[in-house]
Structure formats: C-alpha cells, structure tokens
Amino acid sequence: MEESALRREDKKVVAVVGAGLVGALNACFFAKRGFEVEVFETREDIRKAKVVKGRSINLALSHRGRTALKHVGMEDKQIVSKGIPMNARMIHSLSGKQSPIPYGKKGQYILSVDRANLNKELLTAAETYPNTKLNFDHKLQDWSAETGLMTFARPHGSKTQTQADLIVGCDGAFSAVRKQFLRRSRFNYSQTYIPHGYMELTMRPRNGEFAMKPNYLHIWPRNTFMMIALPNLDKTFTCTLFMPFEEFEKISTGDEVIEFFQKYFPDAIPLIGAATLRRDYFRLPAQAMVSVKCSPYHIGDKCVLMGDAAHAVVPFYGQGMNAGFEDCIVFDEIMNQFNEDFSAVLPEYSRVRVPDDHAIADLAMYNYVEDKNYNNSYFFVFINTLIQQTEKIGKNNHFDNMVTFTRTRYHVAVERWHWQDKVINRGLLLGAVGAAAGGFYLLI
Amino acid sequence: MEESALRREDKKVVAVVGAGLVGALNACFFAKRGFEVEVFETREDIRKAKVVKGRSINLALSHRGRTALKHVGMEDKQIVSKGIPMNARMIHSLSGKQSPIPYGKKGQYILSVDRANLNKELLTAAETYPNTKLNFDHKLQDWSAETGLMTFARPHGSKTQTQADLIVGCDGAFSAVRKQFLRRSRFNYSQTYIPHGYMELTMRPRNGEFAMKPNYLHIWPRNTFMMIALPNLDKTFTCTLFMPFEEFEKISTGDEVIEFFQKYFPDAIPLIGAATLRRDYFRLPAQAMVSVKCSPYHIGDKCVLMGDAAHAVVPFYGQGMNAGFEDCIVFDEIMNQFNEDFSAVLPEYSRVRVPDDHAIADLAMYNYVEDKNYNNSYFFVFINTLIQQTEKIGKNNHFDNMVTFTRTRYHVAVERWHWQDKVINRGLLLGAVGAAAGGFYLLI
Numbered sequence: 001m002e003e004s005a006l007r008r009e010d011k012k013v014v015a016v017v018g019a020g021l022v023g024a025l026n027a028c029f030f031a032k033r034g035f036e037v038e039v040f041e042t043r044e045d046i047r048k049a050k051v052v053k054g055r056s057i058n059l060a061l062s063h064r065g066r067t068a069l070k071h072v073g074m075e076d077k078q079i080v081s082k083g084i085p086m087n088a089r090m091i092h093s094l095s096g097k098q099s100p101i102p103y104g105k106k107g108q109y110i111l112s113v114d115r116a117n118l119n120k121e122l123l124t125a126a127e128t129y130p131n132t133k134l135n136f137d138h139k140l141q142d143w144s145a146e147t148g149l150m151t152f153a154r155p156h157g158s159k160t161q162t163q164a165d166l167i168v169g170c171d172g173a174f175s176a177v178r179k180q181f182l183r184r185s186r187f188n189y190s191q192t193y194i195p196h197g198y199m200e201l202t203m204r205p206r207n208g209e210f211a212m213k214p215n216y217l218h219i220w221p222r223n224t225f226m227m228i229a230l231p232n233l234d235k236t237f238t239c240t241l242f243m244p245f246e247e248f249e250k251i252s253t254g255d256e257v258i259e260f261f262q263k264y265f266p267d268a269i270p271l272i273g274a275a276t277l278r279r280d281y282f283r284l285p286a287q288a289m290v291s292v293k294c295s296p297y298h299i300g301d302k303c304v305l306m307g308d309a310a311h312a313v314v315p316f317y318g319q320g321m322n323a324g325f326e327d328c329i330v331f332d333e334i335m336n337q338f339n340e341d342f343s344a345v346l347p348e349y350s351r352v353r354v355p356d357d358h359a360i361a362d363l364a365m366y367n368y369v370e371d372k373n374y375n376n377s378y379f380f381v382f383i384n385t386l387i388q389q390t391e392k393i394g395k396n397n398h399f400d401n402m403v404t405f406t407r408t409r410y411h412v413a414v415e416r417w418h419w420q421d422k423v424i425n426r427g428l429l430l431g432a433v434g435a436a437a438g439g440f441y442l443l444i
Numbered sequence: 445m446e447e448s449a450l451r452r453e454d455k456k457v458v459a460v461v462g463a464g465l466v467g468a469l470n471a472c473f474f475a476k477r478g479f480e481v482e483v484f485e486t487r488e489d490i491r492k493a494k495v496v497k498g499r500s501i502n503l504a505l506s507h508r509g510r511t512a513l514k515h516v517g518m519e520d521k522q523i524v525s526k527g528i529p530m531n532a533r534m535i536h537s538l539s540g541k542q543s544p545i546p547y548g549k550k551g552q553y554i555l556s557v558d559r560a561n562l563n564k565e566l567l568t569a570a571e572t573y574p575n576t577k578l579n580f581d582h583k584l585q586d587w588s589a590e591t592g593l594m595t596f597a598r599p600h601g602s603k604t605q606t607q608a609d610l611i612v613g614c615d616g617a618f619s620a621v622r623k624q625f626l627r628r629s630r631f632n633y634s635q636t637y638i639p640h641g642y643m644e645l646t647m648r649p650r651n652g653e654f655a656m657k658p659n660y661l662h663i664w665p666r667n668t669f670m671m672i673a674l675p676n677l678d679k680t681f682t683c684t685l686f687m688p689f690e691e692f693e694k695i696s697t698g699d700e701v702i703e704f705f706q707k708y709f710p711d712a713i714p715l716i717g718a719a720t721l722r723r724d725y726f727r728l729p730a731q732a733m734v735s736v737k738c739s740p741y742h743i744g745d746k747c748v749l750m751g752d753a754a755h756a757v758v759p760f761y762g763q764g765m766n767a768g769f770e771d772c773i774v775f776d777e778i779m780n781q782f783n784e785d786f787s788a789v790l791p792e793y794s795r796v797r798v799p800d801d802h803a804i805a806d807l808a809m810y811n812y813v814e815d816k817n818y819n820n821s822y823f824f825v826f827i828n829t830l831i832q833q834t835e836k837i838g839k840n841n842h843f844d845n846m847v848t849f850t851r852t853r854y855h856v857a858v859e860r861w862h863w864q865d866k867v868i869n870r871g872l873l874l875g876a877v878g879a880a881a882g883g884f885y886l887l888i
Contacts, residue, residue, distance in 0.1 A: 182626075182635075185732050190634035191626075288629050 011036040011131070015150060015164035017140055018171030019043075021115070022307030022324040024122035026170055028072040029328050031129035033335065038162065039126065040138040040152060042171075047120050057200060057238045058230045059118070060086070060217070060318035061111040062404045068325035071332065078121040083111035084231045090216035096267040100216065104401045110318065112217070112230040140176040143167060145184075145299040166342055167303040170324075173292055175309035181299060189294040194314055194368060195378055197245045197286030203272045205235040211271045212237060222264050226380045239272065244378070248286040254278030289314050293361050295354045298346035306331065311357035316380070317364040319403065323357060326407070330356075359411040363403070455480040455575070459594060459608035461584055462615030463487075465559070466751030466768040468566035470614055472516040473772050475573035477779065482606065483570065484582040484596060486615075491564050501644060501682045502674045503562070504530070504661070504762035505555040506848045512769035515776065522565040527555035528675045534660035540711035544660065548845045554762065556661070556674040584620040587611060589628075589743040610786055611747040614768075617736055619753035625743060633738040638758055638812060639822055641689045641730030647716045649679040655715045656681060666708050670824045683716065688822070692730040698722030733758050737805050739798045742790035750775065755801035760824070761808040763847065767801060770851070774800075803854040807847070 014030045016023050019041035031037045043049075061083060069075040087109045088100040103110060126132050135152075141159070143150040148164045169177025181187045203211050210231060212218055218229040218237070224244065229237040251260055257277050261269050269277065292312035298304045307324035330353050331345070338344040369379050402413040458474045460467050463485035475481045487493075505527060513519040531553045532544040547554060570576050582596040582604070592608045613621025625631045647655050654675060656662055662673040662681070668688065673681040695704055701721050705713050713721065736756035742748045751768035774797050775789070782788040813823050846857040 186637040188636050190636075192632050192634075193630040 012165040013038060013163070014166045014168060015040060015148075015162065016168045016170055017150075017177050018169070018175075018307075018309070019119075019123060019134060019136070020170065020172055020307070021119055021122060021321055022327065023168075023170035024119060024126050025068060025072065025325055026168055026306060026328050026331075027126035027132055027134075028074075028122070028129070029332050030168070031126060031132040032072060033332075033340070034131065035166075037126075037129070037132040038164065039132065039134045040140065040150070040162075041134070041136050042139040042176075043136065045123070045134070045136045046116060047123060057115060058112050058232060059115050059321050060230070061113045061118075062318065062322050064319075064326040064329075064407055065322040066111075067407060068329050071329060072125065074121070074125050078125070079113065079118060080111065082117060082233060083113040084233065085109040085215055086112055086217045086231070087215050088217075090213065090218045092218060092220045092265075092267060094222075094264070094266070098213075104405045108401075108405050109215075110217070110404065112232070114232060140171070143177070143180060143303075145180060145302050148302050165302075169303065169305040169309045170307045171309050173290055173308045173312035175305065177303065178294070178305055178309055180303075181294070181305070184299065187294065187296070190292070191312075192291045192365075194289050194291070194365075195244050195246075196242050196368075197248055197288055198315075199241045199248065199281070199284070199286045201239045201241065201272055201277065201280050203229060203237040203239055203268075204276070206271075208235070210235050210237070220265050220268065221380060223379050224377050225264055227265055227268065239268070242380070243286075245286060245288075251281070254281075257281045291361055291365055293358055295358075296347070296350035297354060298350050301343035301346055304331070304346050304349060310353075311361050313361045313364040314368065315364070316367040317360065317403070319360050319364060323360050323410070327353060327357075356410040359409075359414045360403075363410070363414065456609040457482060457607070458610045458612060459484060459592075459606065460612045460614055461594075461621050462613070462619075462751075462753070463563075463567060463578060463580070464614065464616055464751070465563055465566065465765055466771065467612075467614035468563060468570050469512060469516065469769055470612055470750060470772050470775075471570035471576055471578075472518075472566070472573070473776050474612070475570060475576040476516060477776075477784070478575065479610075481570070481573070481576040482608065483576065483578045484584065484594070484606075485578070485580050486583040486620075487580065489567070489578070489580045490560060491567060501559060502556050502676060503559050503765050504674070505557045505562075506762065506766050508763075508770040508773075508851055509766040510555075511851060512773050515773060516569065518565065518569050522569070523557065523562060524555065526561060526677060527557040528677065529553040529659055530556055530661045530675070531659050532661075534657060534662045536662060536664045536709075536711055538666075538708070538710070542657075548849045552845075552849050553659075554661070554848065556676070558676060584615070587621070587624060587747075589624060589746050592746045609746075613747065613749040613753045614751045615753050617734055617752045617756035619749065621747065622738070622749055622753055624747075625738070625749070628743065631738065631740070634736070635756075636735045636809075638733050638735070638809075639688050639690075640686050640812075641692055641732055642759075643685045643692065643725070643728070643730045645683040645685065645716055645721065645724050647673060647681040647683055647712075648720070650715075652679070654679050654681070664709050664712065665824060667823050668821050669708055671709055671712065683712070686824070687730075689730060689732075695725070698725075701725045735805055735809055737802055739802075740791070740794035741798060742794050745787035745790055748775070748790050748793060754797075755805050757805045757808040758812065759808070760811040761804065761847070763804050763808065767804050767854070771797060771801075800854040803858045804847075807854070807858065 012035055014035040014037050016027050016030065016037060016039045019027075019039050023039060023041070027037050027039045061079070066075050066080070069079055086103070088102040091099045091101060093099070102108075123134060127134060137155050138152040138160070139154075141151045141153050148167060150162050150164065150167065152160050152162070154160055167177065169175050171177055178189075182189060205211060212229065214231040214235075216231075220227040225247070226242045227239055228242075229239040231237055251257055254277075258269065258274055261277060290312055291314050292308070292310075294305070294310060297306070297310050306327040308320065310327070311323065313320045313323065331349055334345050334348050334352065338348060367380060402408040402416070403410065456479055458479040458481050460471050460474065460481060460483045463471075463483050467483060467485070471481050471483050505523070510519050510524070513523055530547070532546040535543045535545060537543070546552075567578065571578060579596075581599050583598075585595045585597050585603070587594040592611060594606050594608065594611065596604050596606070598604055611621065613619050615621055626633060649655060656673065658675040658679075660675075664671040669691070670686045671683055672686075673683040675681055695701055702713065702718055705721060734756055735758050736752070736754075738749070738754060741750070741754050750771040752764065754771070755767065757764045757767065775793055778789050778792050778796065782792060811824060846852040846860070847854065852860075
C-alpha cells in the first residue's frame with residue numbers, strides 16, 4: 001500500500017463522516033487511491049466497545065456487496081468465510097409445514113453476515129492503509145460546503161475543526177451531513193416511516209446445533225405480520241418480527257406474548273423457548289423503519305452523500321447494505337472516468353446513481369402494500385405471490401436474479417420488469433391483496 | 445371583544461410563530477376564543493417596511509379562504525372590496541386569439557387579491573384584539589415540545605425567551621418550527637422542488653386603463669412554458685412566467701428576451717412593453733417552487749403546524765392560501781368539538797386534516813406532468829384538456845367546482861373524481877401528453 005499512498009505529492013484530504021459499514025468501506029476505496037483519508041465517527045470504536053448498540057444484528061450480503069468488498073481485496077478471507085450461505089427461503093406455514101423456495105439459479109445463495117463483525121473487519125482493513133486515520137468520538141456539528149471546514153464536538157464539551165477537499169457523508173439514515181443539504185434550495189428530500197416496527201429475538205442452539213436448518217432464510221409470512229430468521233456463526237438464529245406498532249403495543253404481559261405466538265407462530269415457541277419469549281419481547285421497544293430518498297447527492301465539488309445517508313431503504317428486499325456498498329464502486333468508476341476531478345465526478349455521481357437508489361428504495365417498499373379495503377392495513381404481499389408463482393412456474397423469475405445476483409443497474413432491472421404495467425396492475429389489484437393474483441415477484 | 449377576552453380567569457398563552465397570511469388570520473381565531481395570543485415574526489412589520497420582499501404579488505382567493513375570513517368578521521369590508529373578481533380564464537393562443545373559459549357555474553368567480561394588502565389588513569385585525577400582541581424582529585431559534593419554551597434571536601445579537609401553552613407554527617414552507625419535528629422519530633416529511641421556476645413581470649395600464657380585460661385570469665398555455673396574468677387594483681396586471689430553470693438560464697441578453705417572447709408570447713410584448721421586458725426580466729432570478737408534505741402536524745399537546753409550514757403546494761391549483769385559511773376553520777371546529785383540550789384537539793386535527801392537505805398538494809402537482817417520451821420534460825397538461833373538454837361538453841365540470849367553490853373536503857373531492865381511475869389513465873396516457881385525451885380536468 002505504500003506505493004499508492006505516495007502516488008501524489010500534494011495529497012488531497014478526503015473526510016469520510018461515519019465509520020459504519022459504508023463509511024469504513026469507502027475509507028478503503030479512497031485510501032487505495034492515495035488520498036489522505038480521515039474518518040470521523042460520533043461513537044466510540046466498536047472494536048473496543050463493550051455493548052454495540054443500535055441496528056439489526058445480521059444482514060444479507062449478496063452479489064453487489066461482495067463485488068464491492070472484492071474491490072478492496074477483502075471479500076473472501078474475512079467476510080465470506082464468516083458468513084453462512086442461505087440457498088433458499090424456508091417458508092413456515094401456520095401448521096408448521098416448511099417449504100423451501102430457492103434463490104436464483106442452482107448454486108446461487110446469499111450470505112447471512114454479522115453486522116458488528118463486518119464493521120470491525122472493515123475498520124481494521126481501513127486502518128492498514130498508512131494514509132488513513134480513524135477518529136472516534138467526533139460528532140459533526142457543522143460544516144461548510146464552500147470551504148470544506150468541519151466542526152466536531154468532542155467528549156467533555158470541547159470542539160475541534162478540520163478542513164477537507166471532499167466530505168463524504170456516510171453517516172446513515174439520520175445523517176448530520178445531510179442537514180446542510182436540507183437548508184439549500186432545490187434539494188429534494190423525503191423520509192417515510194412505515195406503520196410497522198421490528199423487534200429482534202434470539203433462537204438459541206439446541207443440543208449444540210442450530211435449532212432449524214441453517215442454510216435458509218426462514219420466513220413466517222402472515223399477511224400483516226411477518227417473522228424472519230437468519231442464521232449466525234454461533235449457531236443461533238436472529239428472528240425479526242415485523243408488525244404494526246399498534247399491534248406491538250397491544251401486548252403488555254408475558255401471557256399475551258405466548259398467546260400471540262400460539263396464534264401466529266406456534267412452531268416458533270418451542271424453538272425460541274416460552275420463557276425466553278416472555279422475557280425478550282420486553283427487552284427493547286419495537287424499532288421504527290424509515291425510507292429516505294433525496295436528490296442531488298452532492299453540493300458543488302466539496303460534498304457527497306452515500307449509503308443510508310443518501311437512501312435508507314426498508315429491509316424487505318435485503319438490499320440496503322448491498323446498495324450502499326455498490327455506491328462505493330459506482331463512485332470509484334466515475335473517479336476513473338473523470339480523473340478524480342471532484343467538480344466533474346460529483347455531479348456525474350448524482351446523475352448516474354440517484355435513479356438506481358430511488359429504484360431500490362421503491363422496490364423495497366413495493367413489497368409492502370396498503371389495502372384501503374382492509375382498514376388501511378399494510379400487507380406483505382410479495383411472499384404470498386412468491387409462493388404462488390413458484391408453485392405455478394416451478395422456479396424463481398429473472399427479475400429477482402438481476403437484483404440479487406448481478407450488477408444490472410437497479411433502475412434498468414425495474415424497467416425490464418415492466419414496472420409501469422405492474423404499477424397499474426397494483427392499482428387494479430389492490431382490492432385483491434389477500435388472493436394477490438398479480439405480478440409481485442419480490443423477495444427477501 | 446372585551447367579553448371574549450375576559451372569558452377565562454387563567455388565560456392560556458398561544459404563541460403563533462409567523463405573521464404571514466395564515467399566522468395573522470390564526471391570531472384572530474385564537475384571540476376571538478379569548479386566549480392570550482403572542483405572534484412572533486422574523487421580519488419587521490410589513491406595514492412599516494419600505495420594501496416588501498419575497499413571495500408572489502397576488503393570489504386567487506376563493507370560497508374556502510373567504511369562509512375563513514368571514515369567521516373573523518372581515519370577509520367583505522377590507523378584503524372583497526379590494527379584490528378584483530375573475531369570472532373566467534382567458535386563454536391566449538399563439539396567434540393572439542383570446543377565448544374565455546368560465547369558472548364554475550354562472551355568477552361564480554374567484555378574486556385576485558394583493559398579498560401584501562391582505563397581510564396588512566389581517567395584522568391590523570389581529571391587533572384590534574386586546575389579548576393579542578404582535579412581536580416583530582423575533583427569529584425562532586429553538587423551542588421545546590415538552591415545555592413550550594421558545595428562544596428567539598433579536599436584532600443586534602440579543603436573545604429572548606417566552607413560554608406558551610400552545611405553539612402554532614405558521615412560519616411557511618421553510619418553517620423553523622418544523623425543524624424540531626424533523627428530529628423526531630416517525631415524522632413523515634417530503635420536500636419536492638419542481639424543475640420549473642417562476643418570474644413576475646408587471647404589465648402597466650394603457651391610457652389609464654387595464655391593458656387587457658380585467659375580470660379574467662389570463663393564461664398563455666405553451667405546453668412546457670406557461671404565463672398567467674392577474675389583475676391588480678391599480679390597473680396593472682402581474683404576469684407570472686413559469687418555465688424550466690434551464691430555459692430561464694438560456695436567456696442572458698435583452699435581445700434574447702424579446703426573441704423568446706416573439707416566439708411564445710408575441711401578443712404580450714406590446715402589452716408589457718419591449719423596453720420593460722428587456723429590463724425587468726433581469727431584475728430578479730427565477731424563483732423555485734417547492735411542494736411540502738408531512739405528517740403528523742402535531743407534537744403532544746404543545747405544538748401544531750398549519751398553512752405552508754404543514755403543506756406548501758405548487759401554485760397550479762390556486763389553492764395554497766385557501767387551504768391554509770381553511771386549516772384555521774378546521775382547527776377551530778375541532779376546538780369546539782373537544783372543548784379546547786389541546787391533548788385531544790391536536791391529534792384529531794392531524795387525523796382529520798392530513799388527508800385533505802395531502803390531497804390538495806397532489807392535485808396541485810397533478811397538473812404538472814413529466815413525459816419520459818419527451819426527454820423527461822414537464823408539461824402543463826391541464827390547460828389543454830380544459831380547453832378540449834370545455835369545447836366538447838360546453839361547461840366546466842363538477843369536480844373543479846367542488847374544490848374551488850365549496851368546502852367539500854379535498855380528499856373527498858378527489859375520491860369522487862375517481863382518482864384511482866385517473867391515475868391509471870395517466871399512466872396509460874403518459875405517452876400521449878401532447879394530445880392528452882385523458883381525464884385531466886383541473887384548473888388555475
């Protein structure tokens with residue numbers, strides 16, 4: 001790495017704000033190009049933290065994300081070896097019957113990876129570049145799109161300032177960098193919270209082994225409720241229960257938890273354990289899910305947003321992290337194309353990437369359909385139609401493959417899928433969600 | 445007013461943030477109920493200002509707005525007498541031919557009113573209540589949804605604090621009150637800038653008389669461009685030119701202005717005057733237009749958003765001010781219903797009003813259609829179909845009447861109009877925007 005680090009005489013400074021997944025990966029991309037990289041993170045170093053707070057425990061890594069990791073030489077060794085392949089979804093019916101629906105073509109799979117471990121590996125990888133410095137406990141307070149000057153709050157009330165040639169906002173769905181964008185004219189922005197919340201529950205190993213078949217993404221589709229479970233290396237499963245906040249709030253005692261699971265997820269009770277369920281359901285309140293879209297992603301030649309800061313998506317397509325990682329590749333490709341000239345790279349990045357990120361945000365939301373005929377309830381329609389279509393045509397369709405197993409641009413994948421027609425179908429079919437004869441063909 | 449002012453022993457304090465149209469009207473509504481009303485405005489008192497900066501010069505006042513003014517006893521005397529009735533649109537073809545299309549039923553009209561005059565009248569009306577105090581040069585910096593404590597910046601760097609039982613955010617499309625909402629979980633928000641900008645030009649009287657027929661809203665529909673003109677009491681017309689920012693930017697010399705008008709609005713050149721056009725086009729840059737939607741409108745029992753702060757709309761339906769004024773009536777009705785108990789009134793206000801404000805925001809935008817077949821240009825489709833349909837059926841339709849001449853809830857008007865069908869039509873017809881055979885039937 002010495003060579004690339006010394007490529008320039010007057011090294012430009014790139015400040016990456018946020019040391020989460022996309023921030024840490026981006027630091028590697030910029031360091032590899034020889035920039036002076038400074039990463040700023042509000043929280044402490046998660047590699048030293050006793051408790052890692054926050055987001056979901058595991059994630060589905062698929063083709064786009066793996067391709068980005070490969071770009072910085074760390075796909076296989078640290079990541080893939082620690083992920084668990086999921087070759088298919090495993091659908092749990094109310095009666096307890098389990099039916100697999102494979103992903104893509106034979107041999108294709110997605111990987112269940114541990115978020116915290118992936119983040120730690122990425123931070124360590126970034127730190128191996130001598131031209132990268134990680135700064136934790138730095139909370140961005142203010143920055144200038146004109147000068148690149150940033151002000152950070154430090155613990156115990158002190159402040160510090162740094163100037164950069166480029167500020168890369170990778171600070172997540174509630175981005176502090178993005179606040180400055182919101183103050184400017186002609187910046188389009190939306191944040192949409194869905195009426196569902198989510199809650200994570202752990203399913204421990206039984207007799208030292210996985211409590212269910214490990215190489216599957218387990219799904220309990222129940223129309224307005226849904227539970228999924230992803231396998232972890234320690235032979236636990238992380239179960240995620242999705243349901244409307246008002247339903248979460250109806251349950252206030254251990255008995256009510258068991259009653260609820262008896263009704264909707266009876267086969268999961270012995271697997272998770274009734275005592276665990278009674279206790280863990282009340283450990284943390286249900287968490288909100290937000291979809292964020294904005295445009296453009298840049299201001300002048302000084303600042304660009306990437307990852308969740310630019311496009312937080314709901315988790316129903318398993319593409320959030322993959323889209324964020326792909327952002328890094330797309331930016332990198334445009335850097336080559338425009339010879340690292342930020343004044344040309346940044347507008348081109350917005351032009352190229354906005355339609356794709358908007359497409360994946362819409363796709364992720366598209367699985368989740370409001371039905372005015374059913375008291376405006378939201379349904380997870382995709383899984384029903386997935387089951388129906390798989391039964392009918394015997395295999396997964398091409399569209400799903402494009403999104404999950406290729407780098408076909410998201411908006412092109414959507415166009416090929418005759419999006420327009422489907423939207424119209426969706427309008428026409430809204431009354432028939434339960435039976436969903438339509439063309440939804442999506443996917444966790 | 446003494447009587448109502450003294451209705452309570454322990455008067456609650458209502459802080460209205462923003463002394464624009466909706467803020468000033470709202471102050472009257474709250475004062476009439478006997479609250480201690482404090483109005484806070486960033487700018488100086490426009491009644492004393494030498495130059496009134498900012499927004500459009502005149503506005504179309506219709507039924508909803510007039511009803512709200514009537515509630516505080518000031519419809520006719522100060523406002524209607526100073527407005528100019530517009531009984532019809534007057535369509536200017538490229539050849540200079542003028543054809544009227546009436547509003548609503550015979551005798552129905554909308555009023556062209558002067559924004560600054562209306563605002564001044566409303567401020568003076570608010571001040572006649574002894575329980576109302578207007579505070580200018582107060583810029584809201586921070587406030588607490590828990591305590592109702594607000595901090596204002598004053599001129600020359602000083603600060604002041606005030607506490608209120610209810611904070612009413614009427615501070616417009618770029619609301620400072622709303623910023624606090626954005627920091628809270630489960631607040632849905634979108635701001636969408638359209639690719640068109642607008643520019644105002646003045647058409648002076650000719651020989652002491654209006655240069656065109658006064659009792660019309662004059663419209664020059666040109667697909668992706670549009671100009672409108674509203675009459676003023678001083679016998680001028682305010683012309684507003686709508687066009688994509690990139691088109692505005694193409695014109696950089698006086699000759700280019702004239703060339704452009706020759707091509708698209710030839711009959712307007714002698715009316716505005718070539719010399720005036722050459723000069724005034726460059727007076728101010730084209731202004732942006734934003735559509736803002738959010739939900740909910742309240743936090744707890746302490747704060748509520750109304751007017752543009754809650755729902756800025758694009759101007760193509762002439763309902764922005766009318767919707768904001770109607771907010772005041774709806775809130776007032778709910779205050780009666782729940783006996784002024786803010787903890788019940790505020791959630792009910794959000795529940796009732798959000799769908800209507802979202803409906804009018806969508807309607808206003810619906811006139812403005814992107815066509816991917818024409819290089820993603822945006823077209824003003826409504827006016828073409830308005831002309832076609834009027835020619836075909838010989839009269840205006842019922843839907844338009846409901847929106848402009850009744851208080852039918854916006855979302856109900858939309859439902860009656862078989863919105864869903866039209867959306868599907870719109871999808872199908874998008875390729876045929878030029879000919880727009882479809883069901884668009886809207887209106888300035």
